[in-house]
Amino acid sequence: MTEPAVETTMEGSVQSSAPNTPWRRLEPRTAAASGVVALGAGAAGGAPTLVGIGIGDASFPMAAVLVVAGVVLLVGAVVVAELVRLARTRFRVGPERVELCAGVVVRARRSLRCERIRSVEITADPVLRVLGLAALRIGTGTAASASEKPLELRALRRADAEALRRTVLDPSAANRRTSNQAADRSDSTADDTLLTSWDPSWLRYAPLSTLTVLLGVVVPGGLWRAADAVGLGDDATTRTVDAAHTMGLVGSLEVGAAVIVVVGVAATVALRAESWWHLRLAREPTGTVHVSRGLLTSRSASLEERRLRGVVLVEPLLPRLVGAAGLEAVATGLSSGGASGRRHDADRSDPKELVPTAPRGLVERVAAAVLGESVVPSATVSWRAHPPAARERRVGWATASALVPTVALAVLGVVLAPGFFALAAVALVLAVVVGRWWGRAGYAALAHGVTGPWVVVRSGMAVRRTVVLRRAGVIGWSMAQTPFQRRRGLVTLWLTTAAGDGRYAIRDVSEPAALTLAEEVLGVTASGACVPVS
């Protein structure tokens, strides 16, 4: 059946598919880049120690010598290790395979068939960028086992990395290129269709996230820790406490909230700018969607278009209220990171993200362009609502969660003072109102439909996600029923795909609707699982 995407073997046992392709080496200047990073780490560790001791202290000269010697040793060790690694690593890109031979003690040779390559990412941190280098990472959809982890080339010259990316994704172009290299290269950049590019005004959406509060708390906390590390912690603490005394309770709460908001906004805007500045989303003539972005660290990812199974419109609550949405790709070779546990926070490098939070109309136009449609399918689909029982379930769960404070206050009323019962009564009214609103809004978001070659699924209240999935990309289904759902005749249907999260849920749909949808999407009768309603 299907061969594994990557074969890992000891050196010598792989039959070379293209013996005439020369082996290549990584760029030696990578060692310098790693040395600079090590120097930075050493300085970051050593400087606070020296500051803490203080220049006037008698032990300072000795400490300074030790710290400098330690940093020099660290940098030297890193550079030597990198030089050995670079000398022991070679790779070649043939018309059919990408081969990598690496390992200092145990030599492993990995061979990856070009047709199995699903994504190519290029990243360059600031140090690599200054040196004109970039790291290349070649992914093959299945991240099932360690032997199939992406193949990483760190680092190459920037231009080489770009050329290699195009070669790997389109081997036939590579063959053409060998005969007519210069002409082809200028062609391939000229024919790109720009789908969207960065607009600085999108930064206004960055603070509309829970990250704002989190960073607003974490960043000052981190600063205090840093101050503490260099011996200024006690001073900072006494000053803060004194200031709080002079301002009183209300005043210090106000100032505290203001600090959290200001710092949180600044931090989220900075993060968003760092990871999304210079965004360029383009379709290349080879049929590849290419995303490049990043202010300090530049990242670029290529998704082969025929591996693109769909897109997800992501609308968290606050951006949704101001008419903004983000866009993600559903492509094989891009797991959402859930399986490998590599999910970073929303603003880190993640090749599946195509557009950050931006005006919804624009995001929908980009989505349509990525999918090759004139209008995004979620706008043209005739939505099928879910049964009212789904609304009852949502209102029920939301109310139950909202009742937690009521119960806590009532317990306090029993244990501490009856005064808490009044608060519990207020919390009860609030819980019923909020639970009802939240549940109904969640139900309103719940819908699915089929239009042309697409199946569209929408759900979620805190984060509303609209998944547009190519029907041909759905490779199976599963359904599940909890006892609660069974009583109300509801099921959860999952459409399984080779792409993205692996399966997408359509929650709380009626049994007949689930079977109809499964049949429509897969084109296979669900006869093995259903009986007509008599």
Add this chain to the structure above:
Amino acid sequence: MSTVTVPIGPSRLRPPREALDPRVRAWWRLHVVAPPVLAAVVLAILALVLPGAGAWLITALVAVAALGVATAVWLPGLWYRRHRWELTDDAVYTRGGLVWIEWRAAPLARVQTVEGLQGPVQRWFGIATLVVTTASAKGAVTVVGIDDDRASALAAALTRRTQTVPGDAT
């Protein structure tokens, strides 16, 4: 030439047609009973070594043993009634789960590999597990306990059939 058209219309889920091999109950029973037996042995040894805590440990031992016996008596039968599977011309279907019932379907056109697996204990009972994988990391359809000869015959037949259909939608 006659084509059967199944009307797309309101329909309800039904259990797949085939039950598992009845011997799977004995295999499950072994699985269910092993952890409480191990725990009981440990508790018994502790009770012998530490006579001071003897009463406590014996109470725990009795509780563990009672729990083990109860699950060994009830669970395999319940699972056996709940687990069902079916192979049609188009797809493989399974149903399983006790509280959380789950149906799974894999259209044969999208199947990547079909394997028959048999552990040492399964071999002793003469049963095997059939694993039908698709390109999705979460799409594998597993039939836990069917007769081993039948499992290998099915695996071979399904492999032949899926090979004739090109592409796996990866």
